[in-house]
Amino acid sequence: MEWDDYGQLKPTGPATHRRSEAFARLCPFSPEATNEDAIAAARFPDAPQHDARLGRYTSCHVGAVAEAPFRERGSSGGMVSWVAAELMRRGEIDGVLHVHPGTPGQPFFGYRISRNEDELLAGARSRYHPVHLAEVLDQVRATPGRYAVVGIPCFIKAVHLARAQDPVLAERITHMLGLFCGHMKSARFVQSFAWQLGVDHDRVRAVEYRLKDANRPANWYTAHLTLDDGSTVQNEWFHLADGDWGAGYFQNSACNFCDDVVAETADVSFGDAWVEPYSSDGRGTNVVVVRAPLIQRLIDEGRAEGRLDLQPVDADFVADTQAAGFRQRREGLAYRLTWAKRGIRPVKRVAPQAKGIGWRRKLVYRTRAAISRDSHRMAWLAARTGRPQLYLGWARRTYAVYEGLTYDRGRFAPLFSRIERVAGRRKDG
Ligand SMILES: Cc1cc2nc3c(=O)[nH]c(=O)nc-3n(C[C@H](O)[C@H](O)[C@H](O)COP(=O)(O)OP(=O)(O)OC[C@H]3O[C@@H](n4cnc5c(N)ncnc54)[C@H](O)[C@@H]3O)c2cc1C
Structure with missing residues (x-):
């Protein structure tokens, strides 16, 4: 490998x-x-x-x-x-x-x-x-x-x-x-931690993805890096541009x-x-x-x-x-299997199926797939050009879309709610 x-x-x-x-x-x-x-x-x-x-x-x-x-x-x-x-x-x-x-x-x-x-x-x-x-x-x-x-x-x-x-x-x-x-995740996730915690990735010697703290909720993950001089930096995933697990940043x-x-x-x-x-x-x-x-x-x-x-x-x-x-x-895989047109055709225990999935859920699956695909490219470009903001700015913008779709909050939420209302009226009419 x-x-x-x-x-x-x-x-x-x-x-x-x-x-x-x-x-x-x-x-x-x-x-x-x-x-x-x-x-x-x-x-x-x-x-x-x-x-x-x-x-x-x-x-x-x-x-x-x-x-x-x-x-x-x-x-x-x-x-x-x-x-x-x-x-x-x-x-x-x-x-x-x-x-x-x-x-x-x-x-x-x-x-x-x-x-x-x-x-x-x-x-x-x-x-x-x-x-x-x-x-x-x-x-x-x-x-x-x-x-x-x-x-x-x-x-x-x-x-x-x-x-x-x-x-x-x-x-x-x-x-x-x-x-x-x-x-x-890919190894670039650690690079993204380093960018967001304000340290040089080359100085990172140890990574803890989930620092354990019995006094805080288990699902509040904290990323923790140890540097070459023994100092440490940390932040909660919530505060990171790409810290929402479900959005799929750096997914294989x-x-x-x-x-x-x-x-x-x-x-x-x-x-x-x-x-x-x-x-x-x-x-x-x-x-x-x-x-x-x-x-x-x-x-x-x-x-x-x-x-x-x-x-x-x-x-x-x-x-x-x-x-x-x-x-x-299950639902997401069934939908993704309807996209695979070229190359090796995956054989799964879930049948391809797009019917019965609402437009908003489909958009969630599409956005997630785009985020996971493009996070690799954007982080590569940011590392290559030495401009972390290229990746981080992109990650914040894409997350705003994803957040509006899935959680009904953030700057795109009103837009999606409006589309949903209009689509609902059309269906009723
Ligand atoms: C990539 C990944 C994704 C996960 N996603 C989910 C999820 O969606 N939902 C969920 O409930 N749990 C998920 N888990 C499992 C969860 O993080 C815990 O590992 C699990 O609950 C066991 O906890 P524990 O305290 O019993 O394990 P511990 O006693 O902490 O032991 C963990 C063991 O797993 C080994 N290990 C750690 N990372 C890896 C790895 N990448 N590959 C192989 N072995 C490894 C360690 O060496 C250790 O032996 C995921 C784990 C990984 C590695």
Whole structure:
């Protein structure tokens, strides 16, 4: 995988390989790849429940880890690190493939293999930054043992597809821990933080996307940068031109064609409980979807021993915590699939459909797609010319349009409301 000009990772290597059948079956977005339903059916044949949004599952929970220090150290309720640690403590695995801060001179983040609890906790927290699995998969091939992998839905699917082609990976990667996913950002998002926090990007040594503060609502994300002299700068995402997650700044274009919000092929998946009262609880709260019997046992025992503070919930509860993600990956995806006219035609579990979607929602999906596409170009141009305002001015203007469409506020809101009234009168008339 290599970096492109937009701060995204792209597959490289001989064209003959990239056009081969094996590669087409390996890429999680390829029309030739086995889909999530088939992978989950093969991996969890006995999972008793099925939901069109969550896939197969045995149980769902909301809550957090009670045993210190997982919740304080985690982005959310600390459940990912706890389950990974518990698999290690019980001798089920020898290592965990997950994402750590990079070493100086390296990208800010990268996959590493943790082999004890200290290393595992050093890699806790969410990194909305491009990473790849190539090196850690080579390490797994070279070093016998059993491993768990932590990843967003397309990465977990990619590991399943790699296991199908590589018996060594199939034998050694035994557990899959999935993260719910809204979308992946490019590395330029960090550059944008630096511009807006008034520091030189080259001086940034460490990035925290979600600084944890138990006294502030969990959904008030704070970006935090550490500079080369040890000083720090921070600001809330709310105050940033591109800090509204839903607007899609710096989104990877592949995410436009994703239909898996909750890592349906993972043995267990973890997200944030984005509904009240949990969103306001700065300590962080997980939603958890369990699919594999061993993980169900760990969680049942953890609850019985008071090490986990989890309550059972139903599929609707979990889906409601990700309402915006499901709109974008169901209705929005159906609509986007009607646009794809040239090139590779994505094959998705959602059928192309534009009918029944109101003009305003369509405009939201169009604006979001334009924002994600053009943010890469505008930030590239701003960096290239040394004029951050080119990007920041553009981001503020596009956000004003998006805000008017989605939230009925800001300077374009009256315009959209008027169009809506006129369109409504026409329809009535
Ligand atoms: C790109 C991205 C988008 C996300 N979108 C959503 C969303 O829309 N809705 C939602 O509810 N949750 C989303 N999440 C998941 C959420 O941010 C938390 O990771 C999750 O709730 C687990 O919290 P925790 O406290 O249990 O994890 P922790 O105990 O903090 O552990 C997190 C684990 O994830 C690993 N990790 C961090 N970043 C990555 C990465 N990029 N790739 C692979 N592994 C990683 C860490 O190394 C660590 O092992 C997203 C995560 C990512 C990385």
